Amino acid sequence: MRGNKLTRATQEPAWVRYTLLTVGLGFLFFFLGLPLVAVFVEALAQGLPIYLEALKESETRSAIWLTIVIALAVLPFNILFGVAAAWAIAKFEFKGKSLLITLIDLPFAVSPVVAGLIFILMFGSQGYFGEWLAAKDVKIIFAVPGMILATLFITFPFIARELIPLMQSQGKDEEEAAISLGASGWQMFWRVTLPNIKWGLLYGVILSNARAMGEFGAVSVVSGHIRGETNTLPLHVEILYNEYNAIGAFAAASVLALLALVTLVAKTIVEWRMKAETDMLNAELPGEKTS
Amino acid sequence: MTHFRKSIATVLLSLVAGAALADATLLNASYDVARDVYKDYNPMFQKYWKANAGESVELKQSHGGSTKQVRAVADGLEADVVTMNQANDIQFLAEKALVAKDWAKKFPNNASPYTSAMVFIVRKGNPKALKDWSDLAAPGIQVILPHPKNTGNGRNTYLSAWAWALKQPGGSDAKAQEFVGKLLRNAPLFAAGGRDATTTFMQRGLGDVLVTFESEAEMIAKEFGKGNFEVVYPSLTMQTEFPVAVVEKVVDKKGTRKQATAYLEYLWSKEGQENAAQNYLRPRDAELLKKYGAFFPPVKTFTVDEVFGGANKAFATHFKDGGTFDQIYVAK
Numbered sequence: 001m002r003g004n005k006l007t008r009a010t011q012e013p014a015w016v017r018y019t020l021l022t023v024g025l026g027f028l029f030f031f032l033g034l035p036l037v038a039v040f041v042e043a044l045a046q047g048l049p050i051y052l053e054a055l056k057e058s059e060t061r062s063a064i065w066l067t068i069v070i071a072l073a074v075l076p077f078n079i080l081f082g083v084a085a086a087w088a089i090a091k092f093e094f095k096g097k098s099l100l101i102t103l104i105d106l107p108f109a110v111s112p113v114v115a116g117l118i119f120i121l122m123f124g125s126q127g128y129f130g131e132w133l134a135a136k137d138v139k140i141i142f143a144v145p146g147m148i149l150a151t152l153f154i155t156f157p158f159i160a161r162e163l164i165p166l167m168q169s170q171g172k173d174e175e176e177a178a179i180s181l182g183a184s185g186w187q188m189f190w191r192v193t194l195p196n197i198k199w200g201l202l203y204g205v206i207l208s209n210a211r212a213m214g215e216f217g218a219v220s221v222v223s224g225h226i227r228g229e230t231n232t233l234p235l236h237v238e239i240l241y242n243e244y245n246a247i248g249a250f251a252a253a254s255v256l257a258l259l260a261l262v263t264l265v266a267k268t269i270v271e272w273r274m275k276a277e278t279d280m281l282n283a284e285l286p287g288e289k290t291s
Numbered sequence: 292m293t294h295f296r297k298s299i300a301t302v303l304l305s306l307v308a309g310a311a312l313a314d315a316t317l318l319n320a321s322y323d324v325a326r327d328v329y330k331d332y333n334p335m336f337q338k339y340w341k342a343n344a345g346e347s348v349e350l351k352q353s354h355g356g357s358t359k360q361v362r363a364v365a366d367g368l369e370a371d372v373v374t375m376n377q378a379n380d381i382q383f384l385a386e387k388a389l390v391a392k393d394w395a396k397k398f399p400n401n402a403s404p405y406t407s408a409m410v411f412i413v414r415k416g417n418p419k420a421l422k423d424w425s426d427l428a429a430p431g432i433q434v435i436l437p438h439p440k441n442t443g444n445g446r447n448t449y450l451s452a453w454a455w456a457l458k459q460p461g462g463s464d465a466k467a468q469e470f471v472g473k474l475l476r477n478a479p480l481f482a483a484g485g486r487d488a489t490t491t492f493m494q495r496g497l498g499d500v501l502v503t504f505e506s507e508a509e510m511i512a513k514e515f516g517k518g519n520f521e522v523v524y525p526s527l528t529m530q531t532e533f534p535v536a537v538v539e540k541v542v543d544k545k546g547t548r549k550q551a552t553a554y555l556e557y558l559w560s561k562e563g564q565e566n567a568a569q570n571y572l573r574p575r576d577a578e579l580l581k582k583y584g585a586f587f588p589p590v591k592t593f594t595v596d597e598v599f600g601g602a603n604k605a606f607a608t609h610f611k612d613g614g615t616f617d618q619i620y621v622a623k
Contacts, residue, residue, distance in 0.1 A: 125367030134367070142368040224368040225360075226318060226353045239354055242323045242486045244510040 039257050043250035054251035062228045063236035064255055066144070070219075070232060071212040074152045078208050082159025083201065087193070089160075090167030091175065101164075104157050115153050116221025119146055142224030147232070150218040155211050159204030166200040199274040206270060210263040214256065313349035315550045320370035322357040323486065324510060325533075328570045329374070335566065336557050340550065348550055356484060357443055364389060364538060371542050371551040374535045377443040378595070378602035381536050394536040400575050401596070403532035404558035405567035408590055409451045411523040412492065412501040412508060419499045423525045424455040427500060428473040435498035437488045438481035440610050443531075444488065445481065448502040449616065450605060451529040454598045458527060472619040493519070504531060505587075509571040530592035533572070 011017070044051050054060065085104060089097060107115065121127045123140040133140060140146045174196070178188040194201075216234040223230045225239065233256050240249035319329060333350040340348050353360065353370065361380040364370050365387050373390070375381055381402075384390045395402045413421050419432060427434050439445035449471060456462055456470035482488035485503060492501035493515045500523075503511075508522050535555050542548040557563050564574040568583040580587060599605035609615045 120366050123367075126365065130367060139369070141366065142363060224353055224363050225355045226351050229351060239323075239326075242484075243326050243354075244324070244486075244514045246514055 036257060039250055039253050042246060043254040045250075046247055050247060051251050051254075054248045055255065057248065059228045059231065060236060060248065060252055063231045063233045063252065066147075066229075066231065067213050067233040067259075070144070070148055070151050071209050073148045074155055074212050075205065075209065077152055078156055078159050079201070079205065081156055082163060082204060082208075083197075085160040086163030086167050086197075089164050090170075091172045104160050107154055107157050112154055112215065112217030113221060116150050116218040119150055119153075119218075119222050141222050142226070143230060146222040147219050147230060150222045151212050151215055154215050154218050155208040158208035158211060159201065162200050162204035162207065163197055166197055170196055199270055199277060203267065203270045203274065206263055206267050210260060210267075213259055213263075314346040315547050316349040316351065316545075317371045317547060317551055317554055318351045318353060318369060319372050319374055319554070320353045320360045320364055320368060321374045322360065322376045323354055323484075324507065325374060325376075326352065326354055328567060328572065331570070332558070332563060332566050335562050336554055339557060339560075339562070340553060344549075344553070346550070348554075350554075358383075358441070369541050369545070370538055371545065371547050372535065372537055372555055374533065374555075376531070376533050377446075378532060378534050379606050381534050382603055384536070384538070389538050389540050390536040391539055395534065397537070398535065398555060399559060401532055401594075402534045402536060403575075404535060404555075404563065405533055405572040405574055407504040407506045407531045407533070407572055408524075408592055409447050409502060409528045409531065410505045410508060410590075411525060412503060412511065412520050413499065413523055415519060415521060417521055417523065421500050421523060424452050424470075424474070424527075427452070427502075428470055428477065432477050432500065433479050433498040434474060434477045435480075435482065435488050435492045435501045436478060437484050439475070439616055442484050444485040444503060446606075446610060447504075447529050447531055449475075449609065450595065450599060451502075451525070451527075453609075454529065454593050455525065455527045457598065458593075468615055468619065471615075475619060505573075506571040509586075524588060524590045527591050527593060530594050532594070 012020075043054075085100065088094070089101060120141060122129055123133060123146065124130050125134060125141075127141075140149070174192050175188055178192045179185075183191070213232075214234060215232075216238075219232055220235055220238075223232070223235055225231060225235060227239075231239065233252055237249050237252045237256065240246075240252060319333075321329060329350075329352055333352070337348055337350065340346055353363075353368065355363070357375045357377050357380050360368075361373065361375065361383050364373060364384060373381060373384065378395070378401075381390060381394055385392050385394055391397060398404070411421060411427070413419070419426070421427060421432070426432065436448045437445040439449040452471050452474050453467045456467035457464065459466075479497060480491070482491050485507065488501060488503065489507070489511055491497050493511060505522070508520075511520065535558065537548065537551045537555060542551045558567075559575065561576065561579070564576040564579050568574045568579050568586065571586055573587050574580055574583070595602050595605050599608070607614070
């Protein structure tokens with residue numbers, strides 16, 4: 001009985017808890033669950049064969065393919081930039097550090113449409129480099145390179161943002177120990193830094209990947225919407241919808257939703273591994289938790 | 292460095308597009324809902340061109356909002372031809388020297404291979420008995436249309452109502468402006484575009500009448516079912532044109548002038564005209580218009596040139612900043 005009283009003293013009354021829970025879950029259901037279900041219901045409205053037929057269309061397939069190509073193309077750049085920036089910021093003191101941090105956040109602050117327009121201003125035929133590019137017959141805008149650039153701009157903060165706090169909390173003791181024991185810079189990176197950040201890095205990769213695949217605004221501006229050539233999935237969904245092809249639009253949207261669900265599962269697994277690892281470390285080093 | 296970038300770009304492009312094996316490649320930048328028209332038309336032209344010129348052509352399509360599309364072409368989208376739903380948009384390219392100044396004379400019929408008309412879509416059974424423009428301006432009626440200032444759909448509706456009021460006994464510009472003002476005050480909102488207006492009317496069930504293209508009515512039927520609405524033809528309405536043009540700068544650069552011109556000319560062939568009719572666009576060919584008469588009931592129409600002295604003048608008078616639309620809307 002006494003235990004019960006204690007719990008009661010530290011907890012809100014039941015009705016408060018249940019109301020909060022209902023509000024929270026209700027919100028999730030109506031604004032996340034229901035639309036997600038609706039996408040699949042609409043896509044399958046005329047049966048599975050018609051759904052599959054819609055996905056088999058060559059333009060839809062090429063949109064899926066292009067979405068994956070762009071996501072893969074930006075990945076190495078994002079990893080390279082993200083790790084380099086996070087390393088510089090977390091492990092070194094230098095002039096202009098806060099400026100760099102602000103710049104990394106810039107894509108979060110700038111509207112994607114504006115980001116796309118920036119590239120038009122730079123590389124469009126009336127832009128700064130437009131004539132020069134046209135003379136060399138290099139196509140950036142309204143072609144895949146421009147779409148990759150726009151996606152890169154939108155997604156580059158994710159990995160750095162994920163790694164900076166992680167690397168800052170880890171400090172540089174282990175790296176210093178490695179160097180003092182005679183490791184080369186690369187050895188230190190591969191054997192000490194990378195293993196320490198691998199889950200955080202993977203988490204950042206997943207986040208930036210999800211954003212790369214779902215990006216609409218910036219890519220829409222620079223795409224040119226050439227069917228089968230410069231249409232990514234989100235753009236394709238919009239176009240199909242505008243053409244009164246609801247089945248096709250929702251079928252394409254369902255593929256995007258599936259990609260998002262896969263990302264979500266991957267993200268959950270990584271989060272779980274990250275937590276398991278920190279718990280293990282904390283358990284092993286009880287005295288050294290404070291940094 | 293340039294070389295390197297170029298090769299990356301080429302590799303990526305070929306990855307995505309697959310190697311192009313055709314003798315020539317044409318890109319057609321077109322408006323939103325034109326896909327069905329050109330999806331059927333492109334293979335027809337490919338066959339025709341192969342038989343007559345012995346060349347295979349690869350045809351690519353780009354679709355989007357009409358104005359957005361011409362902006363992209365002006366910014367470097369390498370479209371060989373533009374097929375739009377507003378003369379203003381092609382005029383914009385003419386001003387940028389991308390298409391010929393006299394583009395409207397390069398092809399027959401004002402360079403518009405097919406037309407449509409602005410019609411009313413009303414609820415099943417026409418419960419509010421809406422027959423003509425005057426009914427739309429009556430108190431208590433809700434009219435759904437896209438924004439007149441920046442959408443073709445909205446502009447056509449505005450000008451149709453204006454022209455109707457002008458042609459009434461004792462009609463004048465001042466009376467027309469007053470009438471259009473009344474009609475616009477019946478709009479609970481301005482939709483962002485044609486498709487958005489349709490969704491507002493059909494899916495959200497807002498409004499008593501939707502004003503849109505005759506050709507759009509069939510698309511609405513395709514998605515929402517034929518029995519759910521009725522089409523009403525007003526006593527006078529606008530004949531909307533769908534102008535086409537060759538993008539001079541691009542075809543000169545790519546060396547595709549011959550193919551691009553033939554591609555557009557073929558729109559006026561029997562096959563091209565019949566394809567338009569089958570997509571619910573009124574063909575210019577009188578015989579075919581008759582043959583598909585069931586789709587196209589007779590309707591009294593006017594053209595922008597007749598009543599407003601051309602699309603540019605209409606735009607300047609009515610939709611530029613400070614034009615009649617702004618005056619009406621401020622007065623509201």
